[in-house]
Amino acid sequence: MHKITTLDDHWMGRPRSIGTALLESDGHYAIVDPGPGSTLHTLRKELGARGVSVGDLDALLLTHIHLDHAGASGALVRENPRVAVYVHKLGAPHMIDPSKLLASAARLWPDNLAELFGEALPVPESNLRILEGRETITLGPRKIEVAYTPGHAAHHVSYFEDFEGVAFVGDTTGVRIEGHPYVMPATPPPDIDLPLWDSSFARILERQPKRLFLTHFGFSENPAAHIAQFQERLHRWMETTEGILQAAKSDEQAMACFMATMRAEIGQHLPAEEVEQYVATAGLNLSFLGLARHARKRAQAAASVSKTTS
Ligand SMILES: [Zn+2]
CATH class of the missing domain: 3.60.15.10 (Ribonuclease Z/Hydroxyacylglutathione hydrolase-like)
Incomplete structure (x- = not known):
């Protein structure tokens, strides 16, 4: 069996x-x-x-x-x-x-x-x-x-x-x-x-x-x-996060903007009750924190490369 x-x-x-x-x-x-x-x-x-x-x-x-x-x-x-x-x-x-x-x-x-x-x-x-x-x-x-x-x-x-x-x-x-x-x-x-x-x-x-x-x-x-x-989608969300971080005046504003943007995207694909199911299961706010951390690491790495080459 x-x-x-x-x-x-x-x-x-x-x-x-x-x-x-x-x-x-x-x-x-x-x-x-x-x-x-x-x-x-x-x-x-x-x-x-x-x-x-x-x-x-x-x-x-x-x-x-x-x-x-x-x-x-x-x-x-x-x-x-x-x-x-x-x-x-x-x-x-x-x-x-x-x-x-x-x-x-x-x-x-x-x-x-x-x-x-x-x-x-x-x-x-x-x-x-x-x-x-x-x-x-x-x-x-x-x-x-x-x-x-x-x-x-x-x-x-x-x-x-x-x-x-x-x-x-x-x-x-x-x-x-x-x-x-x-x-x-x-x-x-x-x-x-x-x-x-x-x-x-x-x-x-x-x-x-x-x-x-x-x-x-x-x-x-x-x-x-x-x-x-x-x-x-993963790479696009990363790019979106980088754009949001550059434009936002504070971390709180960046997170709010990320949540609104992604909720709207998910809402184009799924009915409202399913949007909430996805958001809660995946922890959309935590996804922002993880992507923002990776974005900052990438920016730091890029800055240190340009410093050593200039
Ligand atoms: Zn999990």
């Missing part, structure tokens, strides 16, 4: 915001991105509805360690101490000791961190399987290849399974709620890096996956068209 199932974590009571993929292969079970601590009860229910318990899980495959993807990992290990937790080497220290991760999350969500993401317990080092990319994980007879796909986060990996040709890409190919045509960037601080991100698109496409699975949310059936649309 081989199956891939989408589990809806109903984050903040909203369907199709955060999804966990359940992979089953001849009685072996893995999940990709268990989601945050705040939706652990929903995950348990979703698994139970498929006749699977937390104790049945052999592996957690983490695309990256952001709380909306990996926050529940420590609690799952506590419940099932034999589960293996796969994570990139740059993310691993923050799974063992999440205090820095939680401190930086508290800066981004000062008012409601616990409500949004719940608890993030540490993962014992002995449960971690450290990845760099190019590994092959076996789940029963199924083989899952790992590729290093930074850009959204420096420690982001994607997983490619060989039975159905599905690529689990986390946030590398943006936010696209299953069934909708619009693909939206999610670019929170501090790691956003467009040149690295471009190389990750190439790394995904060269494996010719048949379908993508996005944490936000679900399957996308045409990987090449999806990535082409996303890559073009």
Whole structure:
């Protein structure tokens, strides 16, 4: 029996915001991105509805360690101490000791961190399987290849399974709620890096996956068209952000201008209630902060080059 199932974590009571993929292969079970601590009860229910318990899980495959993807990992290990937790080497220290991760999350969500993401317990080092990319994980007879796909986060990996040709890409190919045509960037601080991100698109496409699975949310059936649309939009949003930063008198004004501009763009593609779903799921205000940080780094690098050449 081989199956891939989408589990809806109903984050903040909203369907199709955060999804966990359940992979089953001849009685072996893995999940990709268990989601945050705040939706652990929903995950348990979703698994139970498929006749699977937390104790049945052999592996957690983490695309990256952001709380909306990996926050529940420590609690799952506590419940099932034999589960293996796969994570990139740059993310691993923050799974063992999440205090820095939680401190930086508290800066981004000062008012409601616990409500949004719940608890993030540490993962014992002995449960971690450290990845760099190019590994092959076996789940029963199924083989899952790992590729290093930074850009959204420096420690982001994607997983490619060989039975159905599905690529689990986390946030590398943006936010696209299953069934909708619009693909939206999610670019929170501090790691956003467009040149690295471009190389990750190439790394995904060269494996010719048949379908993508996005944490936000679900399957996308045409990987090449999806990535082409996303890559073009990501670079355009970057340029728009640079223009806004140059024209704005303050950071507050720049953020307000960015939010209004992007909301208007999204509204051209989606009905009003879906616009809000996208904006909340991706954290549009955080996307501004991440792009602005990258823009300033680019400007500084350009300034230091022109100084040394003049
Ligand atoms: Zn995410």
